[in-house]
């Protein structure tokens with residue numbers, strides 16, 4: 320169980336999560352292992368995509384990194400090395416100094432993530448003042464700068480207005496701007512586009528891309544949509560039932576997925592696979608009951624390649640070369656998705 | 665690049681309503697024009713407030729000592745009236761108008777005073793139990809509000825006022841202590857909702873401390889609904905105070921209360937009905953004015969939060 324995805328050159332590693340476990344205590348002594356022993360590495364200036372079905376523990380992972388897992392959840396173990404320092408060992412105060420300043424989180428639903436009684440200007444000001452005292456002018460200047468970063472050039476008109484005056488997509492861009500107010504080294508976007516329409520989604524991804532280009536920040540983007548991660552992530556991390564099932568550079572993962580679950584996910588994306596088989600396949604069955612995970616491979620119930628050993632022994636995340644990791648007893652060596660066009664989606 | 669430089673105008677959602685704006689003379693005028701019931705209420709309340717606050721300068725006669733030879737006079741529109749006494753005199757010849765001015769003064773002090781007391785208690789209890797929600801402290805505080813709500817107000821007031829001397833101060837305390845429970849429930853639930861809200865989560869993710877969250881996010885959002893509650897609560901307190909005085913368990917002479925002026929007229933109801941009716945109408949109008957204001961405020965203040 321000690322396999323970790325270790326970085327090759329250690330100095331450009333920004334975030335290293337090792338064997339992170341976050342559990343939820345439920346009534347009647349039930350334990351939900353929402354995140355169970357996951358490890359991954361994020362390099363400076365890179366984008367990591369985390370993908371998985373609903374309930375696979377993506378949000379819990381991102382909240383664990385910021386240490387804001389809500390009750391009754393708790394971090395049961397592991398290490399979260401941010402710039403070489405273990406966040407889990409920091410005091411609450413030191414952790415607060417990181418939040419919003421060095422690590423920012425972007426929320427899923429921009430219609431509820433703003434305080435309806437505060438203007439956008441007050442929001443940006445508050446994000447600033449949480450960490451640093453400064454004059455109104457300084458903050459205003461910085462606010463206009465970050466708004467420009469996400470493509471809003473008429474910031475003067477935006478600041479005095481209230482959240483209810485903007486569309487969801489526009490609010491999300493302002494939220495991204497707010498997250499960037501201190502130029503954090505790490506931006507975690509938890510399904511930033513899920514609640515938005517399809518054209519707005521592209522706009523938000525574009526805004527994130529601009530932000531990344533302008534500031535060089537690393538990004539973790541969480542989604543259950545391959546279209547989103549395939550666009551601009553460097554590495555992809557596939558989660559299933561709180562486990563990491565595959566971690567790989569984007570290109571390799573999309574062209575030759577190794578884990579049967581990844582294959583299932585790719586097959587269920589319209590644009591990726593329809594050209595080849597002309598038919599979409601959804602993954603049969605349902606995600607497992609998180610309170611009673613099987614001893615063996617959590618995906619075994621739904622896996623078409625499952626053999627006896629899969630039901631008995633949990634596969635470990637193994638290094639399969641070329642920076643790729645896979646947790647499967649029978650990784651698919653030969654599987655190829657249609658062609659290079661998948662990368663352009 | 666071009667396409668991204670979208671104008672805010674085009675992206676503004678068209679259904680945005682009720683946006684708070686910068687306060688200017690023009691915007692106030694506009695608000696008053698658009699909310700006529702509020703304006704009417706405000707005028708009534710201002711009139712009553714000025715009668716009460718400036719009573720010392722307004723009253724034409726001694727409100728405490730009357731001229732027995734000029735007792736039981738009728739108000740100006742009836743025969744039997746004396747132009748010196750606009751609203752007539754009571755059974756020992758004291759000027760009703762002067763007494764009403766002082767009665768208003770007392771009503772205002774007690775109305776606002778007791779609301780200050782009850783809102784403070786409600787805020788402290790509501791915020792503490794809301795923030796500490798699943799906890800023993802929360803349960804204890806909520807049982808306490810249950811107890812307060814289970815006691816009928818009058819019974820509680822009689823019990824307290826039979827032990828302590830009814831002065832302006834003690835009546836303020838009694839009214840305050842008897843009416844915080846409902847508000848504290850409302851505040852508690854609002855705190856609990858906000859605690860779970862995304863914007864508080866966003867604040868936490870931005871690195872705001874617990875104290876900052878409670879102060880700058882949660883309390884700040886409570887303020888509009890509290891402001892809207894003030895006129896309604898004051899109206900309530902004024903009615904209750906008058907009731908206590910009318911029933912002679914409240915303020916004792918020589919302190920004048922609108923309720924005790926009404927009480928003075930009780931024995932003359934059949935022949936001199938106006939002695940009871942006039943102070944009664946004053947209370948009615950005052951309360952009506954406050955309610956007109958409160959209703960509009962409540963509608964306006966909650967609009968923003970509903971629109972998200």
Ligand SMILES: Nc1ncnc2c1ncn2[C@@H]1O[C@H](COP(=O)(O)OP(=O)(O)OP(=O)(O)O)[C@@H](O)[C@H]1O
Pocket residue numbers: 343351353371372373374375376377378379380389390391392510543609
């Ligand atoms: N507050 C909570 N109480 C109990 N269990 C929780 C809580 N929050 C999350 N969980 C558990 O953690 C698991 C993972 O939740 P998480 O929110 O991380 O999923 P997700 O991958 O982000 O899904 P989605 O795509 O729906 O956002 C859930 O299946 C749930 O069982």
Ligand code: SF4
Pocket residue numbers: 578579580616617618619620622623624625626629634646647648649650
């Ligand atoms: S370990 Fe077995 S059941 Fe699990 S994904 Fe691999 S083949 Fe399927």
Ligand SMILES: [Mg+2]
Pocket residue numbers: 377378379509510
């Ligand atoms: Mg989620």
